[in-house]
Amino acid sequence: MAKLIITAAVTGGEPVSREMTPHVPCSPEEIVEETVKCWEAGASIVHLHAKEPGTGRPAPDPNPLLKQYIEMIRDRCDIILNVTTGGGRRATAEKLDEMIRERCHLGQEISSMNMGSVNSWVRPHRGTFMNQVPTIKRWAGYMREAGVKPELEIYDTGMINTAKMLAEEGVFEEPVHIQFVMIGKTGFSPTPRALLYCLDEKPEGWTWSVCALGRHELPMGAVAMTLGGHVRVGFEDNIYIRRGELAKSNAQLVERIVTIAEALNIEVATPDEARGILGLGKG
Amino acid sequence: MEKLIITAAVTGGEYVSKETTPHVPSTTEEIVGEVARCVEAGASIVHLHAKDPVTGEPHSGDPNPVLKDYVDRIREEVDVVVNLTTGGGRVGNPPEVWDELVRARCDLGPEMMSLNMGTMNRWAEHPTGKIFLNTVDMIERWCGYMVEAGIKPEHEVYDTGMINVCRQLAAKGIVPEPLHVQFVMVGRTGFLPTPKALVYCLDQLPEGWTWSVCALGRHEIPIAAVAMTMGGHVRVGFEDNVYIRYGELATSNAQLVEKVANIARELDRPIATTEDAREMLGLKRH
Numbered sequence: 038m039a040k041l042i043i044t045a046a047v048t049g050g051e052p053v054s055r056e057m058t059p060h061v062p063c064s065p066e067e068i069v070e071e072t073v074k075c076w077e078a079g080a081s082i083v084h085l086h087a088k089e090p091g092t093g094r095p096a097p098d099p100n101p102l103l104k105q106y107i108e109m110i111r112d113r114c115d116i117i118l119n120v121t122t123g124g125g126r127r128a129t130a131e132k133l134d135e136m137i138r139e140r141c142h143l144g145q146e147i148s149s150m151n152m153g154s155v156n157s158w159v160r161p162h163r164g165t166f167m168n169q170v171p172t173i174k175r176w177a178g179y180m181r182e183a184g185v186k187p188e189l190e191i192y193d194t195g196m197i198n199t200a201k202m203l204a205e206e207g208v209f210e211e212p213v214h215i216q217f218v219m220i221g222k223t224g225f226s227p228t229p230r231a232l233l234y235c236l237d238e239k240p241e242g243w244t245w246s247v248c249a250l251g252r253h254e255l256p257m258g259a260v261a262m263t264l265g266g267h268v269r270v271g272f273e274d275n276i277y278i279r280r281g282e283l284a285k286s287n288a289q290l291v292e293r294i295v296t297i298a299e300a301l302n303i304e305v306a307t308p309d310e311a312r313g314i315l316g317l318g319k320g
Numbered sequence: 321m322e323k324l325i326i327t328a329a330v331t332g333g334e335y336v337s338k339e340t341t342p343h344v345p346s347t348t349e350e351i352v353g354e355v356a357r358c359v360e361a362g363a364s365i366v367h368l369h370a371k372d373p374v375t376g377e378p379h380s381g382d383p384n385p386v387l388k389d390y391v392d393r394i395r396e397e398v399d400v401v402v403n404l405t406t407g408g409g410r411v412g413n414p415p416e417v418w419d420e421l422v423r424a425r426c427d428l429g430p431e432m433m434s435l436n437m438g439t440m441n442r443w444a445e446h447p448t449g450k451i452f453l454n455t456v457d458m459i460e461r462w463c464g465y466m467v468e469a470g471i472k473p474e475h476e477v478y479d480t481g482m483i484n485v486c487r488q489l490a491a492k493g494i495v496p497e498p499l500h501v502q503f504v505m506v507g508r509t510g511f512l513p514t515p516k517a518l519v520y521c522l523d524q525l526p527e528g529w530t531w532s533v534c535a536l537g538r539h540e541i542p543i544a545a546v547a548m549t550m551g552g553h554v555r556v557g558f559e560d561n562v563y564i565r566y567g568e569l570a571t572s573n574a575q576l577v578e579k580v581a582n583i584a585r586e587l588d589r590p591i592a593t594t595e596d597a598r599e600m601l602g603l604k605r606h
């Protein structure tokens with residue numbers, strides 16, 4: 038079995054702020070410290086959103102902050118940097134496009150992108166999480182230009198079809214790397230059965246990872262690793278270490294996944310091993 | 321096995337016009353005639369969109385007067401469950417207007433109305449753009465209008481997450497159970513028109529809900545056959561498929577109804593009359 042790539046989504050993404058957990062890192066220093074702790078615990082990728090220092094809310098102008106995180110992390114460890122294409126969505130379509138194009142050049146090796154539109158109950162999308170096919174194509178082009186590997190975020194089965202059709206059109210270079218974001222509610226359910234269905238639809242040779250929300254995070258992580266998949270954990274998806282008890286650090290969640298992997302005799306990938314598995318260039 | 325409810329989606333919906341097939345009914349007379357033929361062939365529900373009488377394109381203005389005309393004329397000629405779309409009238413209008421159109425449409429006398437259970441990307445070109453927008457707020461509000469008017473919603477599901485949405489509508493008490501779900505197997509940006517996808521979806525569906533399947537193009541008839549062996553109902557018609565077999569246009573929606581009715585007969589699955597369908601779906605006669 039291939040070694041396990043653990044992604045730490047440390048910043049809480051868009052929904053998680055200080056109001057939800059006092060432990061979410063918000064300032065650049067906190068985010069960098071948290072990243073280093075996760076790296077020490079076994080994470081080989083860190084997934085980053087830009088946060089407003091102090092509140093932990095999404096930062097209105099993400100790029101300068103993301104650039105700062107990346108430079109500071111680079112000074113501390115060799116973890117793979119994966120930057121969201123989320124954030125800054127209040128801007129006009131043209132401005133957002135420009136922002137994403139610029140964001141492909143911050144020195145990351147991976148950027149995540151959503152493979153479709155879906156309703157949302159979560160702030161700040163006001164009901165709908167829009168990711169149209171023409172936008173996906175354009176942003177994939179920016180990533181190609183910049184030598185950044187896209188991580189295709191999949192929220193329901195039709196988005197696998199979308200990814201396959203776009204790969205056939207040459208929008209993505211194969212093998213593609215996908216992240217099943219098992220949010221339930223308006224997306225597919227965070228269940229082993231849903232995952233098995235998705236894996237049957239996934240082309241041979243594509244690498245894949247799973248993240249699931251809340252109490253589903255660790256069980257679905259365990260299921261995914263037994264099936265040869267990779268795993269994402271962190272405050273973006275789940276803030277509890279066990280029922281009713283907030284995790285004090287993202288690293289606790291990484292440690293849990295490492296412990297499960299060790300018990301299953303699944304080796305955890307170093308950042309360089311993860312680069313090999315995902316076919317990444319140099320950082 | 322339970323009787324089979326066949327829905328005929330005769331008008332070609334939003335994508336099929338006279339350019340796609342000369343056989344798509346477009347005037348009120350053509351649509352009413354086509355409905356009568358489909359009922360004779362075994363359909364118990366008709367699903368209607370408003371059409372431009374000449375081109376067969378979606379009607380460009382307020383669809384409600386056109387739909388009212390269809391409903392009134394159908395009621396005079398044939399006993400069938402009328403199922404109106406909540407689509408149409410979106411081009412050039414803000415969502416508040418869509419809301420008003422749907423609310424007013426509830427008063428036209430349909431027994432059912434279809435309603436999309438989520439937002440998704442469109443692969444095909446469409447005048448409203450690349451997003452098929454159906455927010456949770458719209459869904460909840462429109463279900464409310466229907467329930468208030470005594471209309472049974474047909475919950476159109478395009479991918480697995482939309483089953484979760486249906487379950488939440490039931491859990492919140494917005495729509496009384498059992499719900500009726502239409503799996504619209506469009507492929508591309510939605511779930512695939514495959515038996516495996518259907519089996520997965522049925523495992524997610526609460527006990528006691530009724531369900532139907534429609535699939536696009538060459539998948540229409542095979543997936544209908546699969547659905548009817550599993551106790552589901554089927555929708556056929558030009559909205560989903562214009563061919564009777566490879567390379568040969570169907571000359572009437574009724575041919576497609578006959579085709580699935582024949583398969584049902586061979587499988588010893590009795591075909592529901594309009595009255596049967598009303599009883600099975602718990603519809604209020606209007």
